[in-house]
Amino acid sequence: MKTINLLITGSLALIIISLALQLPDIKYAASTSQHYSPSVIPIAFIAIALTLFAIIFIRDFLVRDWIKTNGSGQSVADLIRIRRLIFLTASVVYVLCFSKLGFLVSSLTYLTATAFFLGSGHRKELLISFGIAVTVTSTIYVVVTLGLESFLPNFIVTGF
Amino acid sequence: MSDYFLIAFQTLVTQPVLLLLIAAGVTGGLVIGSIPGLTATMALALLVPLSFSMNFNAAIALLMGVYCGAISGSLVGSIVLNIPGTPSSAATCLDGYPMAKKGELSRALGIGVYASMIGGVFSGLALILIAPTLSKFALNFGPWEYFTIVIFTFMTVASLSEGDTIKAVAVAMMGVCLSMIGYSDGAGTSRFTFGVSDFSGGISVLPALIGAFALPQLVMDTDRIGENINRIDDKFEITSFMRTFVEILSIKWAIFRSSIIGIAIGILPGVGPGLSNILSYTQARNSSKTPELFGKGELPEAIASPEAANNASMGGALIPMLTLGIPGDAATLILMSALMLHSVEPGPLLFVTNRDDIAFIFVSFFVSFAFCTVIYHIIIKHIIKALTVPTQYITSIIFVLCVIGSYVLNNRMFDVYTLLVFGIIGYALRIGKYPILPLILGLILGPMAEEQFRLAMEYGRGSYFPFITRPISATIIALTFISLASPIVRNFRNKRTRKKLF
Numbered sequence: 001m002k003t004i005n006l007l008i009t010g011s012l013a014l015i016i017i018s019l020a021l022q023l024p025d026i027k028y029a030a031s032t033s034q035h036y037s038p039s040v041i042p043i044a045f046i047a048i049a050l051t052l053f054a055i056i057f058i059r060d061f062l063v064r065d066w067i068k069t070n071g072s073g074q075s076v077a078d079l080i081r082i083r084r085l086i087f088l089t090a091s092v093v094y095v096l097c098f099s100k101l102g103f104l105v106s107s108l109t110y111l112t113a114t115a116f117f118l119g120s121g122h123r124k125e126l127l128i129s130f131g132i133a134v135t136v137t138s139t140i141y142v143v144v145t146l147g148l149e150s151f152l153p154n155f156i157v158t159g160f
Numbered sequence: 161m162s163d164y165f166l167i168a169f170q171t172l173v174t175q176p177v178l179l180l181l182i183a184a185g186v187t188g189g190l191v192i193g194s195i196p197g198l199t200a201t202m203a204l205a206l207l208v209p210l211s212f213s214m215n216f217n218a219a220i221a222l223l224m225g226v227y228c229g230a231i232s233g234s235l236v237g238s239i240v241l242n243i244p245g246t247p248s249s250a251a252t253c254l255d256g257y258p259m260a261k262k263g264e265l266s267r268a269l270g271i272g273v274y275a276s277m278i279g280g281v282f283s284g285l286a287l288i289l290i291a292p293t294l295s296k297f298a299l300n301f302g303p304w305e306y307f308t309i310v311i312f313t314f315m316t317v318a319s320l321s322e323g324d325t326i327k328a329v330a331v332a333m334m335g336v337c338l339s340m341i342g343y344s345d346g347a348g349t350s351r352f353t354f355g356v357s358d359f360s361g362g363i364s365v366l367p368a369l370i371g372a373f374a375l376p377q378l379v380m381d382t383d384r385i386g387e388n389i390n391r392i393d394d395k396f397e398i399t400s401f402m403r404t405f406v407e408i409l410s411i412k413w414a415i416f417r418s419s420i421i422g423i424a425i426g427i428l429p430g431v432g433p434g435l436s437n438i439l440s441y442t443q444a445r446n447s448s449k450t451p452e453l454f455g456k457g458e459l460p461e462a463i464a465s466p467e468a469a470n471n472a473s474m475g476g477a478l479i480p481m482l483t484l485g486i487p488g489d490a491a492t493l494i495l496m497s498a499l500m501l502h503s504v505e506p507g508p509l510l511f512v513t514n515r516d517d518i519a520f521i522f523v524s525f526f527v528s529f530a531f532c533t534v535i536y537h538i539i540i541k542h543i544i545k546a547l548t549v550p551t552q553y554i555t556s557i558i559f560v561l562c563v564i565g566s567y568v569l570n571n572r573m574f575d576v577y578t579l580l581v582f583g584i585i586g587y588a589l590r591i592g593k594y595p596i597l598p599l600i601l602g603l604i605l606g607p608m609a610e611e612q613f614r615l616a617m618e619y620g621r622g623s624y625f626p627f628i629t630r631p632i633s634a635t636i637i638a639l640t641f642i643s644l645a646s647p648i649v650r651n652f653r654n655k656r657t658r659k660k661l662f
Contacts, residue, residue, distance in 0.1 A: 008592035012334060012585075019337050022352045035622035038347035041610045045336045052330035059326075083382040088587070091375065091559055095580045098563060099573045111556050118385055118552035129553075136557050140564055148213045150568045 006061055013053040020046045083118055090114045102155030107137045164519035171217060171520065172527060178221045182524065185225020186531045187539065192226075193233030194543050195554065196243040196384070200230030202377065202558065204494040205370040208501065209565035216502045216517060220524050223498055227491060228280065228528035231474055232536070235272040235467055236543050239265070248473075251441035251466040258457030266397045270404030271460045272467045273536050275415055278408070279468030280529040282419035283426065283475025288522055290427075291511070295483040298508035303615035304626050308636040310609040313429045313486050316643045317598050325647045327594045335602020336609065338363060346614045358574045366497050367566035367579040369600050373490060374562050375583025376590045378555045385551045396541050407460050414444055414461040415468045422469035426476020429486050429601075440469035475525065482506050482518065485608065490597055493604065 023042065094110040101109075111133035112126070119125045144150050172178050185207075192203040203226050211219035234249035239256035252272060259268040301309075318328035341352040342362025353359035408415070418440035425436035444465035445454045454462050477488025478495075485506040487493035496506055504510065504517055511518055566579040586596050620626045627633050 005592050008588045008594075011588065012330075012592075012594075016334060016337055018354075019340075019352050022354065026347070026349060026351050035620075036346075036614050036617035038344065038614075041613055042337075042340050042351065045333055045340075045606075049330060049333035049337055052326055052333060056326055056330060081383060083385055084379050087379055087382045087555060088584075090556075091583075092580065094559075095563060095576055098567075098576060103564075107560050111560060114556040115552045118382060118555070119550065120386070132553055132557075136560070140560065144564060144568060148210060148568065150213065151571055152564070152567070153573075 002061065006057075009053060009057055009060065013050065013057070016046060016049045016053065020050065086117050087114060090117075099153045103152035104137060104141065105155050107140070108133050111136060164515045165523060167516060168519040168523040172221075172523060175217075178217055179527075181218055181221040182225040182528055183531050183535065185222040185227075186229040186528055186535050187225075189226040189229020189231075190233035190236075190532070190535065190539065191229075191543060191546055193230035193246055194236035195547060195549070196237045196241060196381075198554065198558065199246045199373075199377065199490075200227065200234070200248070201246075201490040201494060202374050203230045204491055204498075205366075205374055206558070206561045206565055208366060208494055208498045209370075209569045211498060212501055212569060216504065217520055219498060219502060220517075220521055223495060224521070224524040224528045225531065227474065227495065228471075228525070228532050229535075231471055231491075232273070232276045232280070232529075232532050233543065234470075235276065235463075236269065236540070237547060239268045239272060239463075240544055240547055248437050248470040249466070251437045252463055254441065254455050255457050255459065255462035258455070259463065260457070262457055264400075264457070265395075266400035267404055267407075268457070268463060269396070269540065270401040271408060271463045273401075273533070273540075274405050274408045275418075275464035275467040276471045277529055277533045278415050279419045279422060279471035280474065280532070281526070282416070282468075283423055283472040284522070284526050284529065285475075286423045286472075287475040287478055287525065291479050291483050291518075294479060295508040295511035298483055299512075301508065301632065302626075302630070303612040303619065304630050304633040305636065306612040307609055307616055308627065308633050308640070309484060309486065310605045310612070312636050312640045312643070313601065313605060314598065315640045316429055317595075317601055319643045319647045324593065325644075327592075328598045331589065331594050331596075332598035332602040335599040335604075336606035337602075338599075339603045339606030340610070344610070346611060363603065364566075364569065364575050364578055365600075365604055366494075366501070366569060367575040368582040368603055369494060369497065370562050370566060371579035371582035372586035372589075372596050372600055374558065375579075376587040376596070378559055379587055380590070381551055381555050396544060398537065401540070402537070404460075408464060411461045411464055414465050417447075418444065418465040418468040419472040422472025423476040425469070426473030426488050427479050429480055429488055436469040436473040437466040441466040471529075478521075478525070482510060482521070483508055486605070487601070490600070493597075493600060496604070 023039070023046070026039070026042075090110060090113060094106055097106045100106075108130075112129045115129035115132065116126050119129070141152065144152055172182075188207075189200070189203055192198045193200055204223060207223060207226055211222055214222070230246065231248055234244055234246035235252050235256065238244045238249040238252040239260050242253050242257040244250045244253055256268045256272060259265075314329065314332040318325050318332060339362075341359050343350045343360055350360045421440045421443060422436040425439060441454075441462065444461050445451045448454065448459070448461070450459070453459050473488075474491075477492045480486045480488050481492040481496050483506075485496070487496050499506055504514055562579060563576055566575045567573070569575055585599070589596050589599065616626065627637065
């Protein structure tokens with residue numbers, strides 16, 4: 001779909017533009033070399049990136065011959081496949097809740113819910129998903145905390 | 161150097177833990193590599209953060225095992241399900257699955273496994289012979305050569321990427337721009353932080369890499385949930401599997417040729433086992449006396465050639481990574497991150513200052529392939545069963561492992577958010593038909609490009625002429641223009657051919 005590709009190209013260009021807008025705010029150290037300005041590389045690469053995205057925009061959305069021969073990428077139907085949306089949304093929520101709910105609660109909920117909703121949705125599958133979630137979560141917890149001697153976020157009641 | 165090899169081998173043999181780690185890595189890699197949708201890159205991306213707490217030898221033993229296992233394991237999915245476990249076994253499906261469908265599952269698997277092992281051994285030999293020589297040559301490189309080689313890498317990756325060259329270069333430039341976020345030694349200040357203190361340390365490469373490769377792949381994998389998979393029901397027999405070793409010896413020249421193709425493709429930055437797999441299959445068919453039998457599961461070389469090539473490209477990809485610090489493909493990019501995590505900087509000086517580490521990497525590579533051959537015989541029956549695990553469980557578990565891997569690096573949520581943001585960017589790139597590898601290459605090589613350019617300007621007293629007057633730098637610039645021109649020439653030729661036909 002042309003709109004989706006336009007959105008993606010525009011978003012990527014916006015990332016570069018947001019970096020470009022920061023260029024004047026950079027205060028370089030006083031002792032810079034007389035042979036080299038630290039702003040050369042940032043300006044050069046940002047300019048090249050913006051030029052290339054502009055070329056892509058003009059070619060993909062304004063040049064009719066190119067659009068005819070090269071098509072318009074994935075369709076909206078591909079983009080909003082239910083399972084993809086479920087997985088992506090669940091993953092975003094999981095990451096956002098990871099530190100607030102702690103590893104155990106967030107991972108148990110994520111694994112159970114995602115496997116259940118992506119599967120056939122039968123009650124039996126909910127039990128299987130929960131069982132697998134408990135096994136995987138506890139294994140990871142033991143390996144990371146005892147094996148690797150690292151830390152995982154805990155559920156803090158007052159902080160939530 | 162041979163003394164260091166002996167010491168490395170002695171270290172492995174006298175520390176059984178290292179051998180166990182290689183075995184564990186190979187086993188894990190074989191299982192992960194065989195499951196469609198879980199690539200070698202993902203297997204490595206999951207384990208690198210966990211190797212952070214290990215010492216260098218233990219981390220390398222584990223990661224080499226996973227690397228060898230995952231690439232070797234991908235043929236099982238191709239032959240049993242007609243779905244490659246990783247892109248490096250795409251061409252294996254063409255004859256592997258038809259052969260298995262005819263009731264010769266064990267024969268198809270045996271041909272693939274033994275050819276893979278032979279290809280891997282050849283690539284190890286190439287690694288030992290070529291890498292030290294190339295590193296000696298690279299000691300003559302100055303900052304001009306390093307800067308131009310980074311630009312050459314970007315352009316080569318872009319011109320050899322699937323699809324659009326302009327999109328690939330644009331994404332690579334975006335990666336370089338993102339790499340400039342944070343504190344710069346050359347500038348003596350923080351840049352592009354948007355006023356957020358977390359950005360002062362820059363973007364962590366590993367979480368970005370994991371996010372950009374893993375999350376889009378997992379999202380796409382959900383499309384296969386509930387699909388009717390054409391699974392081969394033929395019973396696996398170990399004796400038929402082992403008998404194919406004799407058959408492999410009858411096609412030794414095809415395997416040798418494919419191994420050379422694999423090594424050469426592997427050396428090219430940004431290409432990797434996927435292209436070598438397809439190229440060697442095409443080459444085998446073109447040079448066969450019975451090309452009409454390809455695609456029908458009749459000829460052993462139709463399976464052996466792509467499998468030998470994809471394993472051979474592994475050693476090839478390690479050559480530029482170790483000698484120049486330029487990763488050959490996504491998997492070596494992750495291995496390079498692992499080395500840097502353990503304060504080992506890839507480059508020509510590595511062969512001068514860290515000979516023991518280099519020797520250990522080489523020895524681990526060979527030992528991993530030996531273990532791979534043995535472990536395959538033991539667990540291949542179970543790998544075939546593992547292919548029936550429902551995808552909905554695998555995708556969510558893998559994502560949890562990605563999040564944990566990113567978190568344990570520095571015990572901070574910023575890295576997990578980096579994983580998520582780059583995952584969304586990676587998915588957007590997939591949808592918009594932009595390649596992902598150039599983005600991560602730009603993120604990793606951007607700081608090197610900037611630093612080498614700064615040094616070039618300092619040493620050259622502000623002059624750009626040394627870029628053209630130094631012979632090696634000039635040669636690399638010429639090769640860069642050739643690599644940029646080749647897709648244009650290819651397009652022009654295709655258009656002329658089309659016009660002639662119509």
